[in-house]
Amino acid sequence: MDIGKAIYKILNDNIAVESMVGTRIAPNVMKQTSEFPFIVYDVSSDNPEGQKDSVALLDTANIMVSGYCKTYKDASKLANYIRTALDRVNGVYNAVNIQAIDFDGYDDIFDDMSGSDGIYRKALNFNVRILNSFNNIYSTAFDGVDEDVDIAGSGSDINTSLGTFSLWANIGTMTASGYFINYRVDANNQIQILYHAADNEVKMTYKAGGVVVSAVLTDAIEGDGLWHHIVGTWDVAGDEIKIYLDGTLKQTTNSLGTFAGTPAYASIGSSGISTSYFIGNIDEVSLFNVELTDAEVTTLYNDGLPYTVAADTGLIGWWRMGDGGIVGDPIATYPTIVDETGNNNGTMNNMASDNFKANVPE
Numbered sequence: 001m002d003i004g005k006a007i008y009k010i011l012n013d014n015i016a017v018e019s020m021v022g023t024r025i026a027p028n029v030m031k032q033t034s035e036f037p038f039i040v041y042d043v044s045s046d047n048p049e050g051q052k053d054s055v056a057l058l059d060t061a062n063i064m065v066s067g068y069c070k071t072y073k074d075a076s077k078l079a080n081y082i083r084t085a086l087d088r089v090n091g092v093y094n095a096v097n098i099q100a101i102d103f104d105g106y107d108d109i110f111d112d113m114s115g116s117d118g119i120y121r122k123a124l125n126f127n128v129r130i131l132n133s134f135n136n137i138y139s140t141a142f143d144g145v146d147e148d149v150d151i152a153g154s155g156s157d158i159n160t161s162l163g164t165f166s167l168w169a170n171i172g173t174m175t176a177s178g179y180f181i182n183y184r185v186d187a188n189n190q191i192q193i194l195y196h197a198a199d200n201e202v203k204m205t206y207k208a209g210g211v212v213v214s215a216v217l218t219d220a221i222e223g224d225g226l227w228h229h230i231v232g233t234w235d236v237a238g239d240e241i242k243i244y245l246d247g248t249l250k251q252t253t254n255s256l257g258t259f260a261g262t263p264a265y266a267s268i269g270s271s272g273i274s275t276s277y278f279i280g281n282i283d284e285v286s287l288f289n290v291e292l293t294d295a296e297v298t299t300l301y302n303d304g305l306p307y308t309v310a311a312d313t314g315l316i317g318w319w320r321m322g323d324g325g326i327v328g329d330p331i332a333t334y335p336t337i338v339d340e341t342g343n344n345n346g347t348m349n350n351m352a353s354d355n356f357k358a359n360v361p362e
Contacts, residue, residue, distance in 0.1 A: 003061050003130055004043050006096035007086070011039060011065070014085035020078050021067075030068070036119070037069040037078055059130040062104075066123040079106060079122035086126055099129040136284070138322025138331055138356045139170070140269075144178060144279030146350040148270035149337050153344035154317050155263035158183050158191070159289040161236040164314075165193055165204075166292070166300055167268075168283040168361045169230055173223040178278035179271045180230065181285060185261035193232045193243075194276065195222065204232030204243040211257025215243040217250040227283075227361035229301045233291045242291075247301030249294055268319065268337075268346065283360055287317035306340075319346050322356040331356060 004027050011017050011025050017039070024030070024038035042064045065086065067078035087103040109121040140149065165181050174197050182192040188210040196203050200222060204215045221228050231244040236259070242252045265272035268285055286306040296309045306318045318340040324330050332338060334353035337346035348355065 002094065002096050003059075003063070003098075003128055004041065006093040006098060007041050007043070007063060007065070009093045010089060011041075011082065011085055014081065016081040017078075017085050020074070020081065037067060037074055039065060039067055039078070039082065041065045061128045061130065063126045063128055064123050065126065066121050069120050072120045075120035075122045079124060082124055086124075097131040099131050101129075102127045135330060136320075136323060136360050137358055138320075139168075139281040139283035139360050140321040140337070140348075140351075141281050141355050141357045141359075142178075142269040142278045144172070144174070144176075144277045146274070146277060147355065148272075148277065148349050149268040149319070149321075149346040149351075150349055151266045151268060151317070151319065151337075151339075151344055151346040152264065152272075153266075154287060154339070155183055155266040157289075157316050157343060158263060158266070158287065160189075160191065160208075160259040160263070162234065162289060162291055163191075164231060164233045164288040164290065164292045165191075165286075166229070166231045166288070166297075166306065167193070167285040168227055170225070170227045170281040170359070171195060171222050172279035174279055177276050179267070179269065179276050180278060180282060181268050182266065182270070182272045183263040184265040184272045185259075185263050189260050189263075191234060191259075191263075192271075193230060194271075195278070202230060202243070202245075204234075204241055206234050206241045206256055206259075208257035208259035211255075213241060213253050213256050215241045215251040215253045217243050217245045219245055219250075221245070227281075229361070231292065231297050231300070235291045238291075244294075244297045244301075247298040249297075268321075281357060281359055283321045285317075285319045285321060286315065288314040289316050290314035315341055316343060317341055 021038050030038050030040050044062050065082050069075040086101050089101045090098050104125040104127050106124045174195050177197045178195050180193040184190045190207045192205050194203055202217050206213050229246050234241045236256055239254050239256055240252050243250050269278045300309050306315050319337045322332050324332050335348040339345050
């Protein structure tokens with residue numbers, strides 16, 4: 001279990017804690033030469049025995065976080081900082097999805113064997129619940145006529161110089177071109193993944209300053225009734241865009257132009273300006289401000305989750321397209337497609353709650 005990594009990150013990122021201990025936070029024991037004050041944390045699993053070998057959806061753990069100080073006043077202050085940093089926290093930290101942390105009391109300990117003046121220690125106990133998985137039950141169906149999901153708010157967050165799109169799609173029979181995802185400033189500056197009907201191709205396209213560069217996959221996946229994982233990446237400094245299908249790199253293309261402006265339109269299922277609508281189902285759309293590596297794309301395809309691939313440095317948008325979230329109701333609340341990163345929720349246009357379909361990748 002990586003809960004220790006999560007606890008370290010939460011404490012290390014807390015301004016008040018950092019003001020007292022800096023980076024002097026360690027599991028189990030601290031070096032004897034370390035200066036005071038410092039923090040030591042211990043994690044013990046508390047999962048019921050006799051479970052199946054498969055990963056449990058929910059793990060529980062007990063943690064004890066001890067603040068060591070030279071004075072009782074400092075120990076009390078540090079204990080207060082630790083409790084404030086951890087109590088009632090939830091979220092994803094170092095790829096660990098914490099449902100809740102609850103404070104469970106503390107102990108005052110005076111260690112008179114550790115020096116002439118002794119050491120004051122406050123040991124705080126917490127109960128932690130960790131989510132290991134989530135249910136993927138629903139996707140969103142698009143009719144190819146006028147339905148899309150508006151995610152324009154994320155246009156100001158996307159890094160137009162470096163990034164990744166990831167999504168799952170079950171493509172219907174397309175008689176015209178349709179967009180999976182599109183970020184658009186104007187006709188000359190766009191980043192998108194689309195199905196190009198005239199050539200029966202899926203394209204990752206980077207159009208910057210009117211210069212169009214596309215990475216293409218020609219596999220016959222239109223109307224095959226199967227779910228496919230599609231990833232597109234772009235890296236202006238490295239002068240390349242890439243497209244992946246089902247975990248495999250299909251094409252890399254170079255000679256990118258210079259992107260101008262901030263996308264004012266962003267959508268899932270259309271071009272973002274009421275044209276080129278997608279037919280089929282889309283699920284688990286994510287946006288990163290880093291270029292995922294080949295290995296990370298493969299991990300994402302093989303039952304990986306966006307926050308396990310680039311949790312702390314890259315994930316800036318994750319729309320589950322029908323499921324109610326990591327924690328909460330099993331189905332989304334129409335007309336909102338929640339962004340699991342908390343940044344930019346999507347809004348369904350010309351749709352209804354029955355656009356959520358129990359049809360997902362397996």
